[in-house]
Every structure is written in C-alpha cells, then in structure tokens.
Amino acid sequence: MSNLGLSTLYNRSSVRFIRTFIIWFPGAVVALLWLFPLYWMLNTSVKPDRLILAGMDLIPTEITWEHYRTVVADTPVIRWFINSIVTSVCVVAGSLVLGSLTGFALARMHFPGRTVIFWLLISSLMIPPEMSIVPLFIGVLRLEVQDSFTSLIIPPLASVFPVYLYRQFFLSFPRELEDAAAIDGCSRLGTFLRVALPLARPATLAGAILIFTSNWNSFLWPLLVAFKTEWKTLPVGMAFYTRLDIQGTSTQSGYGEAMAAVAIVALPTLIFFLILQRYFIEGVTQVGIKG
Amino acid sequence: MTHLVDRAAPDGWLSRLSRIRYRGRRVDWQAYLFILPFALIFIVITLLPIFFGIYISFNEWGIVGDPEWVGLDNFREAMQDDWIPKVWGNTFQMAALVVPGTVIVALLMALWINREQWFSGPIRTAFFAPHVVAITVTAIIWIWIFEKETGLLNLALYGIGIPKQGWLTTSKWVIQSISLVTIWQAVGFHMVILLAGLKEIPAELGEAAVIDGASAWQAFWRITLPLLTPALGLVITLEIISAFRIFGQVYLMTGGGPGGHSATIVSYIYHEGFVRFRLGFAAALSLLLFLTILIFTLLRARLVREHSN
Numbered sequence: 012m013s014n015l016g017l018s019t020l021y022n023r024s025s026v027r028f029i030r031t032f033i034i035w036f037p038g039a040v041v042a043l044l045w046l047f048p049l050y051w052m053l054n055t056s057v058k059p060d061r062l063i064l065a066g067m068d069l070i071p072t073e074i075t076w077e078h079y080r081t082v083v084a085d086t087p088v089i090r091w092f093i094n095s096i097v098t099s100v101c102v103v104a105g106s107l108v109l110g111s112l113t114g115f116a117l118a119r120m121h122f123p124g125r126t127v128i129f130w131l132l133i134s135s136l137m138i139p140p141e142m143s144i145v146p147l148f149i150g151v152l153r154l155e156v157q158d159s160f161t162s163l164i165i166p167p168l169a170s171v172f173p174v175y176l177y178r179q180f181f182l183s184f185p186r187e188l189e190d191a192a193a194i195d196g197c198s199r200l201g202t203f204l205r206v207a208l209p210l211a212r213p214a215t216l217a218g219a220i221l222i223f224t225s226n227w228n229s230f231l232w233p234l235l236v237a238f239k240t241e242w243k244t245l246p247v248g249m250a251f252y253t254r255l256d257i258q259g260t261s262t263q264s265g266y267g268e269a270m271a272a273v274a275i276v277a278l279p280t281l282i283f284f285l286i287l288q289r290y291f292i293e294g295v296t297q298v299g300i301k302g
Numbered sequence: 303m304t305h306l307v308d309r310a311a312p313d314g315w316l317s318r319l320s321r322i323r324y325r326g327r328r329v330d331w332q333a334y335l336f337i338l339p340f341a342l343i344f345i346v347i348t349l350l351p352i353f354f355g356i357y358i359s360f361n362e363w364g365i366v367g368d369p370e371w372v373g374l375d376n377f378r379e380a381m382q383d384d385w386i387p388k389v390w391g392n393t394f395q396m397a398a399l400v401v402p403g404t405v406i407v408a409l410l411m412a413l414w415i416n417r418e419q420w421f422s423g424p425i426r427t428a429f430f431a432p433h434v435v436a437i438t439v440t441a442i443i444w445i446w447i448f449e450k451e452t453g454l455l456n457l458a459l460y461g462i463g464i465p466k467q468g469w470l471t472t473s474k475w476v477i478q479s480i481s482l483v484t485i486w487q488a489v490g491f492h493m494v495i496l497l498a499g500l501k502e503i504p505a506e507l508g509e510a511a512v513i514d515g516a517s518a519w520q521a522f523w524r525i526t527l528p529l530l531t532p533a534l535g536l537v538i539t540l541e542i543i544s545a546f547r548i549f550g551q552v553y554l555m556t557g558g559g560p561g562g563h564s565a566t567i568v569s570y571i572y573h574e575g576f577v578r579f580r581l582g583f584a585a586a587l588s589l590l591l592f593l594t595i596l597i598f599t600l601l602r603a604r605l606v607r608e609h610s611n
Contacts, residue, residue: 031419034414034417034419035419035420038411038414038415038419038425039420039421039425041411042424042425042428042429043428045428045429045431045432045486046428046431048432048440048443048444048447048486049431049432049435049443051443051454052439052443064452067457108339109339109340109343110340112336112337112339112340113336113337113339113340113341115336116330116333116334116336116337117337120330120332120333120336121324121325121327121328121329121330121333122324122329122330122331122333122334123324123329125333128337128341132344135344135348135349137543137595137596137599138352138592139543139546139547139588139591139592139595141547141568141571141588141591141592142351142352142355142588142589142591142592143347143348143351143352143355144571144575144588145355145358145575145581145584145585145588146350146351146352146354146355146358146585147347147351148575148576148581149358149363149581150351152365165343165347166347168343168347169343169344169346169347169348171344174340198332199330199332199336200332203336224434227436228434228435228436228437230436230437230438230549230550231549231550231568231572235576245436245438246436246437246438246439247438249438249439249442250438250441250554252442253438253441253442253445253554253555266446266452269442269446270442270443270446272442273438273439273442273443276435276436276438276439277435277436277439280434280435280436281431281434281435283434284427284430284431284434285427288427288430291430291434292426292430292494295491295494295495295498296494296495296497296498
C-alpha cells in the first residue's frame, strides 16, 4: 500500500466535497433551466399587464387573477374543461377494465394463441397511429359521431399500453396465490376480482395516471373530430392563444392571458404529477425495464 | 379428485371441452372471454383500419361523393410532388437533431441523478415535469420564449451582445428551434427509462473495474454502456418513432412556416387529408410514413446487433 498517503489525502472530506460539487452544480443549473419555462408560465399568468415585460421579477411583487378571469370570459373554457375531464376519466376507467382482464388472461391463463395474440399486440406498437387515422375519420363521418363523446372516448380505448402494463405485473405473481384461491373454490373470474386485482393496485394507479395524462394531453385526434367549438377539448381549444403572439405585435396584454390559458391546461396534470410522482415513475419504469 | 368431477358431469360437451389439453396442460377456455372485450375494440379501432387505410390509399377519396379506384396514382403523385422531398427532408433534419439530442441529454441526466447527490429527487421531478404538460402548453410558452422582439431568449442573448434572431420566423433557425422544444419535452420520459436500466446494473461491477485500474471513463464505456444497451435500444426506438411523427409543435408554433421550412410529414398528412380532404392521398402518405419508420427502426436494431457482436 504505497499510495496510502495519497489516498488518505484524496479521501479527505473537503476534497471530496469539492469534487462532488463540481459534478453536482452544472446538473442543478440545468434542472433550474428545465423548469424555468413552466415556472415562467405560472409567474406571468398572475402578473399585472404592466409588469409582464417591464419587470423580469422572478417572484411577482403584485398578484392578480385578472388574466384567468379574462380567459374564462373570452372562451368556453368551462365547457372544454368538462369535455376533457369526462373524456379522460371514461378512457381511464374503460382502459383499466379492458387492460386488466386481457393482461390477466395473457399472463396467467393457459390457452392456444396466447403467444400469438401477445406478439400481435406488441408489434402493433410499431405502426404509427397516423396509419389508422384516415380510416377512423371516415368511420366517424359515416356514423355521424363527430362532435360527441363517442368519437373522443372509444378510439383511445384500443391502446395496448394498459394490457402490457397489467400483463407485466401479473407475470410476477406467485403461482401459490391462484392455487390457494382455486382450493377455496374461487372461479377464474373470482380469483381475478378478489385476489389478483386488489394486489395489482400499484399497476392500476400507475396505469390510471399515465392514461389520464396522455388523454388529457391528446391533440391530433380531438382536433380532427371536434368540428364545433363546444366539442373541443382543453388543449385543442386553447390553441386559440397561439394567435395572440405569433404576429409579433408585442401587445402587452397578450402574454398574461395566453399564460393563464395554458396554465389552466397544464395545472391538472402538473398537480397530479407532483402528488403521485412515484406512480408515474413506476409506470414508465415497468414499461422500460421489462420491455 | 378428477373422477369426482367426471362423475358429476359424465359425458357433457362442457366436461369434454374441459379435458382438452394444450401443451400438456388443460386449456383455460374462459381466457377467451377475458380477452374478448379488448380484442373487439382492438380489431375495430386498430387492426381493420390499418387494412382499410391501405385500401383507401388506392382510391381517390373525398369527403363528399363516391370513392374512385385509381390504382397507384396516389403513390405516383407522391413521387412527383414537390412537397414530399421537402417535408421528408425537414422531418429527417428534425429527427437527426431530436433523436441524438434527446438520448444523449437523457443519458447524461440519468447518469447524473443515479449518483444520488443533493436534491436528486426534486431535480428528477424538474426534468420530468415538461413531459406531463400538453403540447399546446409547450408550444405557447415557447412561442413567447422565441418571439423576436419581446421573447426571453432574445432578451437574454441581447444582454450578452448577440443580435436578435427570428427563431421561428427564419428558415435558418426554425428547425433547430422546434427540435429544441421537442427535446425539452421528451427528455424526462427517456431519463426515467434509462435510470431504471442503470439501477439494474450492480454497483460492484463498476467499482471492481475501477479497482482493477480502469478509469471512470473506461468503466463507463466498457461496463455501464454495454449493460445499458437494452434500455438505450428501447429509448432510441421510441424516439425515432416519435421524431418522425412530430406534428403538434409545428401545427401550433409555425403552421409549417416560414415558407414550408418547418412542415413535417404528419403536418403534410394533416393538411392534405383534413384541410383539403384528399383522404386517399393522405392515406398513401401515412403508408409511406409507416415504411419510413419501419426502415429506420430495423436499421437501428441491426446496428445494435452488429455493435454487440
């Protein structure tokens, strides 16, 4: 151990602290920059007009709800909010029922075609949704279900993600649980409802959050099927506010309202994410590792 | 046990069915009932439309009137259309920035967070947060950041003496600007997948290599990166697919402008199909989009296979 002296020097806590700090600091700065646009949105949405471009205050010195009031007065935001909520909640509920049943069968039941069906579902993920968008659009027009919850809710239910999520979860179940349930006289459905589903709570929560977020944020499909203003969802409706600034007229009033408008779209998913982060991360991780 | 069941229903078709074996085990017939509801929706919403879409691409199909079979005309037109090389070129340029950009930044963030330093949790939250907001939110915030006169980016650059640029209004910068926004939003998601991959790698492996005299840099290239290949492969594939499908940011931020310099494949499909209602042509374009994505994901898989051999 000839280099003992050197290594004790190296391990001295102050040197280590500086080394760690040099690696830590740039990352922390990048993290702040990453968060800045969202922070600036919230900050501007509560600033009075005259301070928006004049002061670059990181913390608003004066708070006003004026911009939010203007957005509510100028657009049918409440209607759009209801459209978004109803659609997202129905898609979450439907997807979880379909996904858990299918995922359970694919993971825990024995039948011819199981592997083929699973690979068919997985390979469909390689096909961009744009492939089916023209035919679905023609279908919507033929059935005259544009401007309705039917056209907003049913197509997203075909997502393979919840099936995959539940299958991965149920695969990790111990065999004994089912055997015990079977001995107690449970049918397959009974095992599923009384044993498997309650134990799959983490998958259900992760699935619910990820499906809710992706449907709340969905853009192209709701843009296509909403012909009338009152059938727009929040992200599609609020696209109205792109017009306020893009002409570069630099009218001061534009930014406060635009930021309040997008804050209304962003806050539900952001709050959801902050409270239930763990499940977000778990959901993405499930898809990632075991994929 | 079995003879009890047999006596209860000696020769009914149900009991015969329940004795059918597949690969040595009894078939769970109820499984088909479990699968049925999703299978129906999947067939109607995903499977049939894919084949119907291929059929539509051989037709002249408007929003009114009857469709007319035109054979390969839509594809022939696509080959001669001036917009096709342009939108494909724009999309390739964006993908060339967005895919490596996202993967490298996500990897750096994942490696950095994996060190578990001060505030790792909140910092991970900060990186992931843009991923949970709608594209409308992202687009409108960044329209302001990129705005020429009052935009935050120009104000900041002006402060250090760089002249104001029209980030979204000049052909010189528009692709880079849209790519930057895309990376900002996508990176957190991929970081989480890579982080999960990193957590699977036993820490002792890296330590052992360092004790054996490898530098941290060598340990990263020889141990961490090869073991991270599955996660990286997934991240790259997902990113290729989503980069070729860029639409919302373009539709909202530039409308494809200036002069079509930011129009992408999907924004062209949207324009032809749902603004001009040339549904047959749009279906043909979608098919070409699928083939493009397929070629690139297969190339990706092949590169990785050769690399690991």
